[in-house]
Amino acid sequence: MTETPLLDVRNLTIDLPRGADRPHAVQDLTFTLEPGEILCVVGESGSGKSMTAHAVMGLLPKAVKVSSGEIRHQGTDVFSLPERDQRALRGGRIAMIFQEPMTALNPLMRVGDQIDEVLRYHTTLDRAARRARVVELLASVGLPEPDHLRRSYPFRLSGGQRQRVMIAMALAVEPDILIADEPTTALDVTTQKQILELIQDIQAKRRMGVMFITHDFGVVAEIAHRVAVMQRGRIVEIGTAEDVLNRPQHPYTRQLIAAVPHLIEHREDFTRARQPVLTAEKVCKTFHLGGGFFTPGRKVVAGDDLSLTIHQGETVGLVGESGSGKSTLGRSIVGLIKPDSGKILFEGVDLLSLSRPAFRPYRRHVQMVFQDPYASLNPRHTVGDIITQGPVAFGEDRHKALDKAKALLKLVGLDASAAERFPHEFSGGQRQRISIARALALEPKLLIADEPVSALDVSVQAQVLDLLEDLRHRLNLSMLFITHDLRIAAQICDTIAVMQKGRIVEIGPAKEVFGNPQHAYTRTLLDAIPGKGWTIPEDVVPVTRRSAALRNSA
Amino acid sequence: MPRIALFISQRLVKAVFVILAIAVFNFFLVHAAPGDPAAVMAGEAGAADAKFVEQLRQQFGLDRPLYEQLGTYMSKVVQADLGYSYRQQRPVFDLLMDRLPVTLSLTLTAFVLALLGGVALGTLAAMRAGTWSDTAITVVGLTAYATPIFWIGLMLILLFSVNLGWLPAFGTESIGAGYTGWDAFLDRAKHLVLPVTTLGLFYMAVYTRLTRASILEVRDMDFVKTARAKGLPEWRIVSVHILRNAILPVITVAGFQAGHLIGGSILIETVFALPGIGRLAFEAVLQRDYQVLLGIFLLTSVVVVVFNLLTDLIYSLVDPRIEVAP
Numbered sequence: 001m002t003e004t005p006l007l008d009v010r011n012l013t014i015d016l017p018r019g020a021d022r023p024h025a026v027q028d029l030t031f032t033l034e035p036g037e038i039l040c041v042v043g044e045s046g047s048g049k050s051m052t053a054h055a056v057m058g059l060l061p062k063a064v065k066v067s068s069g070e071i072r073h074q075g076t077d078v079f080s081l082p083e084r085d086q087r088a089l090r091g092g093r094i095a096m097i098f099q100e101p102m103t104a105l106n107p108l109m110r111v112g113d114q115i116d117e118v119l120r121y122h123t124t125l126d127r128a129a130r131r132a133r134v135v136e137l138l139a140s141v142g143l144p145e146p147d148h149l150r151r152s153y154p155f156r157l158s159g160g161q162r163q164r165v166m167i168a169m170a171l172a173v174e175p176d177i178l179i180a181d182e183p184t185t186a187l188d189v190t191t192q193k194q195i196l197e198l199i200q201d202i203q204a205k206r207r208m209g210v211m212f213i214t215h216d217f218g219v220v221a222e223i224a225h226r227v228a229v230m231q232r233g234r235i236v237e238i239g240t241a242e243d244v245l246n247r248p249q250h251p252y253t254r255q256l257i258a259a260v261p262h263l264i265e266h267r268e269d270f271t272r273a274r275q276p277v278l279t280a281e282k283v284c285k286t287f288h289l290g291g292g293f294f295t296p297g298r299k300v301v302a303g304d305d306l307s308l309t310i311h312q313g314e315t316v317g318l319v320g321e322s323g324s325g326k327s328t329l330g331r332s333i334v335g336l337i338k339p340d341s342g343k344i345l346f347e348g349v350d351l352l353s354l355s356r357p358a359f360r361p362y363r364r365h366v367q368m369v370f371q372d373p374y375a376s377l378n379p380r381h382t383v384g385d386i387i388t389q390g391p392v393a394f395g396e397d398r399h400k401a402l403d404k405a406k407a408l409l410k411l412v413g414l415d416a417s418a419a420e421r422f423p424h425e426f427s428g429g430q431r432q433r434i435s436i437a438r439a440l441a442l443e444p445k446l447l448i449a450d451e452p453v454s455a456l457d458v459s460v461q462a463q464v465l466d467l468l469e470d471l472r473h474r475l476n477l478s479m480l481f482i483t484h485d486l487r488i489a490a491q492i493c494d495t496i497a498v499m500q501k502g503r504i505v506e507i508g509p510a511k512e513v514f515g516n517p518q519h520a521y522t523r524t525l526l527d528a529i530p531g532k533g534w535t536i537p538e539d540v541v542p543v544t545r546r547s548a549a550l551r552n553s554a
Numbered sequence: 555m556p557r558i559a560l561f562i563s564q565r566l567v568k569a570v571f572v573i574l575a576i577a578v579f580n581f582f583l584v585h586a587a588p589g590d591p592a593a594v595m596a597g598e599a600g601a602a603d604a605k606f607v608e609q610l611r612q613q614f615g616l617d618r619p620l621y622e623q624l625g626t627y628m629s630k631v632v633q634a635d636l637g638y639s640y641r642q643q644r645p646v647f648d649l650l651m652d653r654l655p656v657t658l659s660l661t662l663t664a665f666v667l668a669l670l671g672g673v674a675l676g677t678l679a680a681m682r683a684g685t686w687s688d689t690a691i692t693v694v695g696l697t698a699y700a701t702p703i704f705w706i707g708l709m710l711i712l713l714f715s716v717n718l719g720w721l722p723a724f725g726t727e728s729i730g731a732g733y734t735g736w737d738a739f740l741d742r743a744k745h746l747v748l749p750v751t752t753l754g755l756f757y758m759a760v761y762t763r764l765t766r767a768s769i770l771e772v773r774d775m776d777f778v779k780t781a782r783a784k785g786l787p788e789w790r791i792v793s794v795h796i797l798r799n800a801i802l803p804v805i806t807v808a809g810f811q812a813g814h815l816i817g818g819s820i821l822i823e824t825v826f827a828l829p830g831i832g833r834l835a836f837e838a839v840l841q842r843d844y845q846v847l848l849g850i851f852l853l854t855s856v857v858v859v860v861f862n863l864l865t866d867l868i869y870s871l872v873d874p875r876i877e878v879a880p
Contacts, residue, residue, distance in 0.1 A: 059782055091785030098783075103776040108798050108873060117794075118784045153874040169784070 004075045006176050006209040007033035007056065007094075012069035014051055014060065014233075025051040025064060026233040033177065036207040038200070040220045040241070042256065043230035044457040049213045052230075053179045056211070057096050058086050074176070092122040095170035099182035101162035105154040111165045112138075112150030118172040137168040141198060159322075160191035167198065178203070179211045184219065188321040188484060193528040196223055215458055217260045218487070218531030221245055229253045246537050258540050259462040261487035274312040277446050277478045278333065278366075281307050283342035285328055285502075301502040302328035303339060308497055308504065310446065315472060315479040317493030317510065319486055319525070325502040326482045330448045333480065334368045335359060346446075364394055367439035371451035373431035377423040383409070383434050384419030390442045401441070408437040412467060429460035433467065440471070447472075450482045465492055486529055490514055498522045562863070569859045573852070577631050580851040581624055584844055590616055591641060591842045614640055627848070636852065637845035646849040649834065654853075656726055657830035659746060660822065661815040664754035669808055671754070672761020677797060679762065680769035691762060699759035707752040707825040714748060721747050724827035749826040753819060757811060764807055768800040775799070802873060809865025813858035817850070 012029040016022065026048040033039050041049045054060050056071055058078070071078045073089060081089070098104040106114060112134050119130045131150075138146035141164040154162055163183060170178055180199065184192040200223055203210050214220060220227055224241040229252065237250040248254045285303035302325040310316050318326045331337040333344055335351065344351045346362055354362070367390075370376040377386055387405035392398055406416035412433040423431055432452060439447055449468065453461040469492055472479055483489050489496055489510070496513040498506040498521065506519040517523045592610035596603070611617045615626065630637055636646040679691040698706070715723035722728065722745050733741050772778065773796050781795045811818075820832035831850060838846040870876045 057783055059779060087785045087787065089785070090783055096783040098776060098780065100776055104780045106777040106781070106795050106799070107875060109794075117781075117786060117790075121784070121786055121790075155875050166780070169780075 005032035005072075006035050006074060007211070008072040008075075009052070009056070010070050010072070012052070012055065012071060013067050014048075014055055015065050015067045017063040022232065024067075024233050026055075026230075029069070029233075029235060031228055031235060031238060033209040033211055035176070035209055036203070038203060038210045038212055038223050038225045040224035040227045041211060041213045041230060042215065042217065042220055042227060044215060044256075044459065046232075047230040048233040049230050050181055051233075053096065053181050053211065053213055056177075056179060057090055057094060059090075059096075088122065091118055091175075092173050093175050094177040094179065095172075095175040096179040096181065097163070097166045097170050097183045099185050101159050101166060101186065104166055105162055107154055110151050110153055111157070115150075115165070115169045115172055118169055122173045133172070137172060138165070140171070140202075141165070141168045142194075143168070158191075159187055160194065163187060163191075163195055164198070167195075167202070171202065174206065175208065177209045177211065179213075181213045182215070183212075185214070185216070189486065189528045189530075190321065190524060192219075192530065196530065199223070216530065217245070217257055217458075218529065218534075221531030221534035229256070245534055248537070248540065254540050256458060257536055259459040260536060261458075261461070261465070261485065261491050274314070276309045276311050277314075277347065278310045278480075279308070279343075279345040280329065280333065281343040281345065283307070283329065283332060283339045283344065285325075285332065285337065285339045301325075303332070303342075304502040306342070306502075306504055308507065310478050310480055312445075312478055313472065313476050314495060315481055315493045316495045316497060317489035318480060318482045318497050318499060319484065319489050320499035321484060321525075323501075324499040326484075326499050327450055328502075329499075330368070330450050330480060330482050333446075334366050334448055335363065336368075364390070364442040365445045366448065367442055367444035367446075368448040368450065369432070369435050369439050369452045372455050373428050373435055374455070376435055377431055377438075379423055381422075382419065383421055383423065383426075386423070386434065387419070387438045387441045390438065394442065405437070405441060408440055409434075411440070411471070412437045413463075427460075428456050429464060432456060432460075432464050436464075436467065436471070440475070445478060447477050447479045448482070449479060451484065452481075453488065454483065454485065461488070468492065486514075486525055498525065558867075562867075565863050565866075569863065572859055573855055574628075574631075576855040577628065577848070577852055578624065580848055580855075581627055584847055584851075585620060585623075587842070589842050591844060592616055594840075594842050595641070631852065636849040639843055639846050641841055641843045642846070646845050649846060650831070650849055650853060653829060653831045653834050656828055657816060657819060657823070657832060659742075660749050660753065660828065660830065661819050663746065664750045664757065665808075665812060665815060667750065668754040668757035669761055669804075672758040673765050673797075673801070673804060675758070676762040676765025677769060677792065680766045680773065680800075681792060683766075683770060688766075692766070695759040695762045697759075698755045699763070703752060703756050704821045704825050706755060707748070707822060710748050710752055711825075721745075723748070726828060749819075749822050749828060752825070753822050760807065760811075761804060764804050765800065768803050769796055772796050772800040798872070802869070805865065805868055805872065809861055809868070812861040812865070813854075815861075816854045816857050 009029055009031050013027050014025040016025045029048075029052060031039070041052065043049045051060070051064070055066060056078075060066070066079065073093060078086065078089065105111065112131075115134045115137060116130050119125055119133055123130075125133065134150055135146045138149055143149050143161060143164050149157075149161075154165070157165065166183075178199075183199070184195050187195060196219065199210065199212075202208070212219075212223065220241065224245075226239065227241050227244040228235050228238040229244065229250065230236065231252045237244060237248065237253045244253060245257075248257055283303050283306040285301075287300045287302055300323075304325075306325075306329055308316065308318075308329070318329065320326050328337060332339045333351075339352065342352070346365065349362070351359060351362055377383075381389075384402055384405055387408060388396075388398065388401040391401040391404065396404075402419065406419055409416055409418050414430060414433055414437075418426070418430075418434070423434065426434065432455075435452075452468070453464050456464060465488065468479070468481075471477060481489065481493055493510050496506075496508065496510045497504050498513065498519065500521045506513060506517065506522045508518075513522060514526065517526055590611070592607050592614060595610060596607045608617070615623065618626075627637070636650070638645050639649060642649060675691050675695070679688045682688045711723045714721045724745075726745050727733070727738070727742050728745075731741065777799075778791065778795055781791045786795075816831055817835065818832075819830060820836055822828070823830040823832040824836070831853075834846065835850045837843070838850065
């Protein structure tokens with residue numbers, strides 16, 4: 001090829017500080033990025049994909065050093081440049097957007113000023129010209145009323161809007177390369193779709209090279225021209241999107257693709273003949289934010305006339321975007337939030353009418369698994385303590401409880417010796433297993449799982465989902481599964497309830513909701529799932545299908 | 555800005571009630587201590603005659619029931635009359651106004667210098683965390699924080715006044731020198747150097763530690779990474795992005811400390827023989843000089859309330875997420 005690539009990474013090796021789990025963050029990395037191309041870098045957390053992006057930007061943490069190799073930007077070796085020129089490159093020729101739009105903007109600065117900063121240090125424009133450019137940029141990323149929005153502080157904006165501001169900021173001086181580090185992972189599925197379209201659109205218009213880091217193969221299928229798969233600091237497979245997605249060669253790529261959650265049609269129908277365990281009737285909840293004695297605050301309706309029944313052995317999926325009120329309903333059922341009105345009937349008893357002491361015996365029947373396994377386990381307690389606290393509080397003998405805890409740890413696929421260790425010694429997936437064991441220790445009849453896998457890597461996600469699926473068959477559990485990811489809901493739920501703005505807009509058997517959605521919002525959600533056009537290649541056997549087969553043969 | 559005006563006026567109305575409540579509370583607090591000015595005066599005069607004490611009590615109105623005394627006091631307070639010190643034979647207000655400039659010139663100077671120096675040193679230490687300059691700043695800060703404040707004062711006197719003879723050791727001006735104009739100001743400033751340094755060192759240590767810890771927390775945040783990715787020069791990242799976010803906890807503590815501007819310098823005033831409010835309070839306690847004591851308490855509470863209001867206002871200016879809500 002005669003054209004110099006935009007970005008040419010050759011034999012890049014980055015050393016990790018001593019005592020890390022491996023000597024190199026990335027090892028012998030070689031790839032190129034051409035103009036007008038979207039290169040997706042895929043891998044699980046810790047695979048070195050973010051580290052690579054940070055190395056290109058010159059943003060590596062101090063403890064981490066590039067030990068060999070080079071990064072060339074349009075033929076110039078970036079590392080040989082003086083700091084001044086490297087700075088001109090960052091934000092000028094190479095721009096980056098980050099995963100967390102909620103924290104990536106300075107909370108104390110107006111968004112317009114934050115964009116203005118880039119122009120100030122990379123161009124010679126005067127004040128008025130910069131202001132005009134800021135407005136133009138904000139308009140170009142599809143933000144409403146750019147002249148007004150320019151003066152807003154980040155906390156006034158939604159996650160999607162903030163990510164648009166980030167993109168506007170990155171595009172300020174028309175860079176050649178955009179590095180996007182999981183830019184849609186923290187966003188709702190519909191917002192994700194919009195942001196992906198925006199990136200694609202801008203990239204095509206300006207023939208930018210985009211290095212897009214993600215762990216989601218759906219997103220890859222949606223936007224990638226070429227794909228690089230990373231594992232433990234190495235590129236194990238690189239090729240066109242077409243090849244990697246449909247004819248994956250490396251076992252690790254195949255494993256990742258197999259773990260992608262997907263709509264499955266072969267799930268046997270749930271029969272509604274069984275007993276209802278929990279019925280929510282016309283539950284309403286409104287939160288009042290801010291305000292004082294005389295000044296009215298903002299009202300947020302998190303629950304408006306919510307009715308829902310969970311039968312014995314049934315998994316009900318509660319799907320919707322953030323702020324739709326999914327968690328509020330889940331928390332109301334566990335008794336963490338008191339709804340304003342309505343009934344929550346557990347085996348015929350209205351939990352809301354009970355006093356605190358009268359409610360207590362019911363607590364053990366309804367248990368919850370939380371989203372963030374890093375925050376939901378007390379770091380100062382041993383795993384054994386964490387699991388036995390519940391049963392001991394309900395009067396069980398400590399030794400007996402500990403024996404049971406060990407049995408539970410085995411049940412969720414951990415070693416019994418885990419009981420003596422502390423949560424920080426476990427990975428995210430293992431911690432979520434501990435959380436599940438903790439919830440099961442009280443032998444609940446109903447499990448509320450609030451986004452239990454959204455903080456986990458895909459392959460770990462598949463394992464935890466598998467575990468939940470397995471447990472509910474073995475223990476005949478009922479489950480309310482709260483998620484924003486429709487693919488996951490499709491995989492694990494019998495019944496789906498779709499929530500929007502505090503209302504359940506559609507509820508029905510999973511097959512019908514996904515196969516023949518009635519409500520416009522459900523259709524929007526389904527339409528926004530990334531990678532719909534791509535079907536997992538036949539020769540890669542999905543994880544759940546494999547385990548279902550195992551279960552049937554056992 | 556009508557919103558700000560509304561906020562301030564509402565807070566001021568509340569403040570009046572708070573201060574009145576404090577005045578009542580102070581009144582009982584002062585009277586809860588055993589002994590009264592009559593007993594102390596009689597004791598000092600060497601006349602333990604019960605009749606004489608009784609006569610003094612009558613003269614000062616101390617023989618009336620407590621609630622009646624409270625009524626008299628409060629009715630004077632709402633008229634901004636702080637009473638009359640029989641002990642000093644002067645109105646309390648005049649006494650306070652005599653002493654206030656000395657105390658304020660000491661505490662305000664120390665406060666401002668400590669704040670500026672502390673934030674600067676803390677920033678320096680945090681940006682060079684782990685290097686020798688960080689260690690030096692941390693060690694010096696810790697020493698200044700842990701050493702008793704009067705001892706530092708005495709040592710400074712020993713070094714700069716007694717041994718080197720550079721600076722005066724006590725008082726507010728050279729008595730009998732007859733300086734005027736610029737010379738008089740310089741003379742007063744010279745007298746303030748040691749007490750201000752002593753008081754300021756301690757607070758500077760607090761701000762240094764606070765700023766350093768806060769910056770270390772902020773500098774790893776995502777938006778700092780964004781600022782780096784924008785290709786901004788380092789000084790701009792530190793001053794605009796890191797420091798502005800890190801300064802919030804410092805403001806909280808500074809606002810809290812500013813409330814102590816009046817009463818927090820008793821030790822320093824004693825060591826350096828400065829005729830300030832702190833000394834006045836100390837003497838008033840010994841003499842059971844109720845009126846003076848109550849006057850000082852009231853003044854202190856007004857200062858605390860005013861600085862609380864100021865802190866809230868500054869907070870809402872620095873952090874847009876905090877809205878002034880009355």
